[in-house]
Amino acid sequence: MTAGPEELRARLEKTGYLVDDGLAIACFLALKLHRPIFCEGDAGTGKTALASALAQVLEAPLIRLQCYEGIDASQALYDWDFPRQLLHLRAAEAAGVSDAERLESELYSRRFLIARPLLQALETRPSVLLVDEVDRADDEFEAFLLELLSEYSVTVPELGTLRAASPPVVVLTSNRTREVHDALKRRCLYHWFDHPGFERELAIVRRRQPQVTQRLAAQVTAVVQTLRTKELLKPPGVAETIDWAEALDALGATELDAELAVATLGSVLKYREDAERARSLDLSAILAARGA
Numbered sequence: 001m002t003a004g005p006e007e008l009r010a011r012l013e014k015t016g017y018l019v020d021d022g023l024a025i026a027c028f029l030a031l032k033l034h035r036p037i038f039c040e041g042d043a044g045t046g047k048t049a050l051a052s053a054l055a056q057v058l059e060a061p062l063i064r065l066q067c068y069e070g071i072d073a074s075q076a077l078y079d080w081d082f083p084r085q086l087l088h089l090r091a092a093e094a095a096g097v098s099d100a101e102r103l104e105s106e107l108y109s110r111r112f113l114i115a116r117p118l119l120q121a122l123e124t125r126p127s128v129l130l131v132d133e134v135d136r137a138d139d140e141f142e143a144f145l146l147e148l149l150s151e152y153s154v155t156v157p158e159l160g161t162l163r164a165a166s167p168p169v170v171v172l173t174s175n176r177t178r179e180v181h182d183a184l185k186r187r188c189l190y191h192w193f194d195h196p197g198f199e200r201e202l203a204i205v206r207r208r209q210p211q212v213t214q215r216l217a218a219q220v221t222a223v224v225q226t227l228r229t230k231e232l233l234k235p236p237g238v239a240e241t242i243d244w245a246e247a248l249d250a251l252g253a254t255e256l257d258a259e260l261a262v263a264t265l266g267s268v269l270k271y272r273e274d275a276e277r278a279r280s281l282d283l284s285a286i287l288a289a290r291g292a
Helices: 005-014 021-033 047-058 082-094 100-107 117-123 139-151 182-186 198-208 214-227 238-250 258-263 272-279 283-289
Strands: 037-041 062-066 078-080 113-115 128-132 153-156 160-163 169-174 189-193
Touching: 005 021, 005 047, 021 037, 021 047, 021 169, 021 189, 037 047, 047 062, 047 128, 047 169, 062 117, 082 100, 113 117, 117 128, 117 153, 117 160, 139 153, 139 182, 198 214, 198 238, 214 238, 214 283, 258 283
Parallel strands: 037 169, 037 189, 062 128, 128 169
Antiparallel strands: 078 113, 153 160
């Protein structure tokens, strides 16, 4: 446990993850109060990366649950290993075991229980649980998740209640494709992830891609900052800025010009309409405005 938000901020920055004061305080309180932290914002703004950075700081395994439409408790919590149960049953029958009660207790013992991410997090101490893109799940799964995070325990009918010896650090993310219910948000500490300003984004790119020249990193950041103002279908996030800088460096570039920018737009824009919009811009003027 860290002494305070500033120490936690410094330790996160050592992993390459830069945080502002608000996020440092939210993370500290999440650790101190054993409260989940709910991270909401556009894709590519660093929500998922926060969980990874916290896992590095705490020297704990990162356990990830990727949410999607139709996910249910058995896929997120636990399931029974039916093939192994069947093999055990056949072996017991071959050995002449006829005690039905004994067989049932053996078949539904912990050895045949497959722990999915949520149960893994409850049983692993310490751990960081990432519930990614919870906005893609449905209302029923939200309600189930709220109950689990309230007590950090789960009841398996055949085994009883399994409770976390120490609650995992929980990070929930949402890209806001739909509104997550207030009941779940109230259980959490909340932080909105916005696109950073030029200086902070440049610092992130430099931290994550230190081999990229200062000039190239600044040019890439400047173009991405401009693209976000152009009403694109999918504005690029910080993750795309980092990817673009890495791609340009892999090509041997030390600086960016309009021709190279157009040729490598696939690293930063993922929709045809957005790429066409970018090509219609005066990229040379954008680069010149930043002193390129």
